Amino acid sequence: MKKLLFSHEKLKEISKDFGVNAIGAVEAKLLDSSLFKKWQELGGAADLEYLKRDASFFTNPFNLLEEARSIILFLFFYEDSSYKLLDCPSGFGRVARFAYGKNYHKVIKKHLVNIANKIGEELRKENLEEDFKYRVFVDAVPISERVFAKEAGLGFLGNSSMLVNPDFGTYFFIGEIVTNLEITDVPKNEEFKHDCNICNSCQKACVNKVKEKGFFDVNRCTSYLTIEKKGIIKKDDWHLLGNWIFGCDFCQTSCPFNKKGKSVSKKLELGTSVTENGLIDLKDLLEINDDDEFLKRYNGTSFMRAKRENIIRNSLIVIANQFHDKMWKNGTKTENNYLLDIIKNIGDNDKSEVIRYTAREVLDYLKGI
Numbered sequence: 001m002k003k004l005l006f007s008h009e010k011l012k013e014i015s016k017d018f019g020v021n022a023i024g025a026v027e028a029k030l031l032d033s034s035l036f037k038k039w040q041e042l043g044g045a046a047d048l049e050y051l052k053r054d055a056s057f058f059t060n061p062f063n064l065l066e067e068a069r070s071i072i073l074f075l076f077f078y079e080d081s082s083y084k085l086l087d088c089p090s091g092f093g094r095v096a097r098f099a100y101g102k103n104y105h106k107v108i109k110k111h112l113v114n115i116a117n118k119i120g121e122e123l124r125k126e127n128l129e130e131d132f133k134y135r136v137f138v139d140a141v142p143i144s145e146r147v148f149a150k151e152a153g154l155g156f157l158g159n160s161s162m163l164v165n166p167d168f169g170t171y172f173f174i175g176e177i178v179t180n181l182e183i184t185d186v187p188k189n190e191e192f193k194h195d196c197n198i199c200n201s202c203q204k205a206c207v208n209k210v211k212e213k214g215f216f217d218v219n220r221c222t223s224y225l226t227i228e229k230k231g232i233i234k235k236d237d238w239h240l241l242g243n244w245i246f247g248c249d250f251c252q253t254s255c256p257f258n259k260k261g262k263s264v265s266k267k268l269e270l271g272t273s274v275t276e277n278g279l280i281d282l283k284d285l286l287e288i289n290d291d292d293e294f295l296k297r298y299n300g301t302s303f304m305r306a307k308r309e310n311i312i313r314n315s316l317i318v319i320a321n322q323f324h325d326k327m328w329k330n331g332t333k334t335e336n337n338y339l340l341d342i343i344k345n346i347g348d349n350d351k352s353e354v355i356r357y358t359a360r361e362v363l364d365y366l367k368g369i
Contacts, residue, residue, distance in 0.1 A: 004069075004131055006119065006181045011072060014118040018111040019268050021172065022075040022165070024152025025183040028068035031059035031144055039215055046218040048228060050142070058142045067133050067180040073149045074115075076108055079171035080264040085253055085278065088243040091339075092279045093318045096223065096247025097171065099302040100278065101271030105138045106300070108175045108268070112136035116177055134179040145174045153189030160202040160251045161216045169258035173268070205254035208240050222248035226314050227306045232354055235361060238317045245280065245314040246306060274301050285315045286342050290351065312350075313358045316343065320362045340366065 008025060015023055037055035045051035061068050079097050088094055098104060116134050123129045137143065146163040150156060154174075158164040163174065203211055208220040218224045222244050225233060233241075242248075252258055274280070288294050294308035303311060319339055340363065347359035 004123070004128060004181045005184050006122070007184050008186045010122065011115075011119075011183065014122075015074065015115055018114050019076055019108075019266065020074045020111070020115075021077045021168075021264065021266065022154055023072065024149065024154045024189075025070055025072045025186050026148055026152045028061045028065075028071050028178065030056075030062075031147055033059040036144070042213070042215050044215050044218055046224060046229075048218065048224075051218075053142060058144050059147075061143060061148075061178055064137070064141060064143060065133060065135050065178045065180070068178050069180050070178075070183045071148050071152075072177040072179065072181075072183065073145065073152045073154060074108075074112070074175045074177075075149075075154055075165065075172045076104075076111070076175060076268045077168060077172045077264045077266070078104070078268045078270060080168065080267070081258055081261040082263065083171065083253070083258070085249060088279060090322045091282055091319075092243075093245035093282050093285070093315055094243045094248075095245065095275050095278055095280055096249050097252075097278065098173070098270075099246050100275050101273045102300055103302045103304065104173050104268065104270060105140060107270060108138045108173055109136060112138065112175050112177055116179075119181070132179070132181065134177050134181075136175070136177050138175045139173065143176070143178075145176055148176070149174055151189070153187070156195050158202070158255070158257075159196040159200055159211075160255065161211075162251070164196070164255070164257050165261075166257060167262050168264060169255060169261035170252050171258065171261075171264075199256060201254040201256060202251040205250045207242065207250070222250075226310065230310070232357055233313065233317060235365070238320055241314060241317050242321060243318055245282075245285070245311060245318055246303065274298065274303060282315045282319055283339060283342065285311060286339070286346060288312070309352045309354055312346070312352070312355050316346070316355070316358045316362045319343070320365050323366060 012023055033055040036058055040052060040055060057063060061071055083097055113136055116136060120129045120132055123132050146157060149163050155163040155165040162170045164170055208222060210217050210220045220240060222241060225240055226244055226246050291308050298304060343359050343363050347356055347363055350356045
């Protein structure tokens with residue numbers, strides 16, 4: 001097959017119309033899988049089966065595209081240093097900033113497909129379009145995208161385990177195009193003068209101490225528990241949710257690179273169909289009685305990843321975290337008891353066994369049983 005060349009500058013020009021804030025490219029190659037394998041052996045993957053596959057599967061881009069020559073990486077910023085967490089009053093739950101509106105996977109994938117189509121149009125001028133092979137990915141396949149993004153000069157790997165861009169922080173998504181193109185004129189990547197050094201603000205801010213064992217323990221991560229964890233959450237782990245019903249931003253809001261980062265003039269447009277300010281009324285969520293109603297309200301948003309069962313389960317647990325000792329006093333209901341009847345009804349009648357069980361446990365907990 002004829003060697004396909006495409007310039008980095010042309011990529012930048014094409015990408016600017018599709019919400020891209022930064023772009024880099026690296027040669028497709030095998031990465032060292034030993035650290036990932038060690039993390040798996042320590043139990044860091046919790047019950048996420050897709051993270052328990054052979055470690056080499058995550059470090060081999062040729063599993064995704066046999067003809068791969070390059071990985072083009074894109075950063076899409078959704079927030080900047082202006083972001084601040086509001087106080088969370090009782091009766092409300094927190095939603096992570098990335099999930100305020102549309103599901104970013106779908107939005108970014110569409111942008112990446114459009115970019116690939118534009119590349120194809122350029123290649124068509126030289127009758128090379130049919131030789132162009134590619135696949136687009138957004139945080140949804142087994143590839144160590146943060147490591148490749150680091151090698152592409154887009155950031156460094158921080159103590160939070162996130163990719164940190166020294167100028168803008170961490171409020172971005174990573175998308176990639178794995179392709180048989182060879183990208184030319186790629187700027188030489190210099191080592192960043194910045195890194196986390198001795199800063200551990202993110203670890204101090206993480207009340208769950210996810211790296212207390214010396215590795216990132218998914219089992220204790222609020223984002224994992226609220227989004228990916230299926231089934232019942234043990235009462236001993238309820239406190240790990242705090243006020244969060246979907247995701248968590250503590251490790252990001254505490255990061256100095258986010259606090260002092262440059263303003264972003266162009267942010268990925270995801271809207272605010274879930275929440276406008278990161279808070280959501282728990283009573284409103286508990287009144288969503290079935291999956292059809294949930295789908296009608298949240299279709300196309302990141303909430304669909306967790307589904308109704310997790311969102312209602314999480315909401316019940318957050319109520320337990322907020323209202324214990326506030327609904328009953330000396331065996332008598334207080335003015336904060338307006339949710340008790342709703343919780344009892346859920347415990348008696350909800351179609352989900354997980355939700356019914358959680359509701360009954362929460363009700364007993366609030367009553368001090």
